[in-house]
Amino acid sequence: MGSEYTNFNLVTQIEAILYLKGKPTSCAEIEELTQAGEEEIESALIKLMSDYAHRPESALEVVETPAGYALQLRHCCQNLLENLVPADLNTATLRTLAAIALTNPILQSDLITVRGSGAYQHVQELLELGFIRKRRQAEGRSYWLEITDKFHQYFEIDQLPT
Missing domain, CATH: 1.10.10.10 (Winged helix-like DNA-binding domain superfamily/Winged helix DNA-binding domain)
Structure with a gap:
């Protein structure tokens, strides 16, 4: 990864990865992309999920799926998806x-x-x-x-x- 990318903290890096991937991403993939350890990744994911959970006005949320972690549109905003996409x-x-x-x-x-x-x-x-x-x-x-x-x-x- 470029030096600009590694200057971000791990939570921000993971958020960017989940956004850019646009699909569930496994911890192993996140580890590979960030060069961080498993415990650091899990801690950062918990922080990221908590940050989104405490922003009820946000249209996005971070969720754990069987395929990995995903940054997705909250369920309450799905009607927008049907009307805009x-x-x-x-x-x-x-x-x-x-x-x-x-x-x-x-x-x-x-x-x-x-x-x-x-x-x-x-x-x-x-x-x-x-x-x-x-x-x-x-x-x-x-x-x-x-x-x-x-x-x-x-x-x-x-x-x-x-």
Whole structure:
């Protein structure tokens, strides 16, 4: 490591490592990166965890997981993640969403005819993400699927062409 990095105290070094790694990091990895001993690492981790625990206004926390230690978003802030981080939709799910948006509303049975049985899973995923809503057909056994305001906001579409 560079000399600037080693000038930080161990707690700060570990905090930086956990932030930069972005995933759980084992004590062995932290030891290797900091060149500190196991007892020093454990003591510094306890201090770091305590520091975050005593900052209730912080959006972050340090937690121990089976895979190691992680700097992560507190559970109370997860709703921000869902609203700010783009949804990770695969191509097939995006195509299903496009089919719903272009017909809006569309009967689920018609969607399955067009997109195949895999669309059932896509519909479930899109419902969970809030891009579509589902309502029972007045007469019949299928459901109407339609896009939501979240769809318009996320894709920055005011109105689809008719």
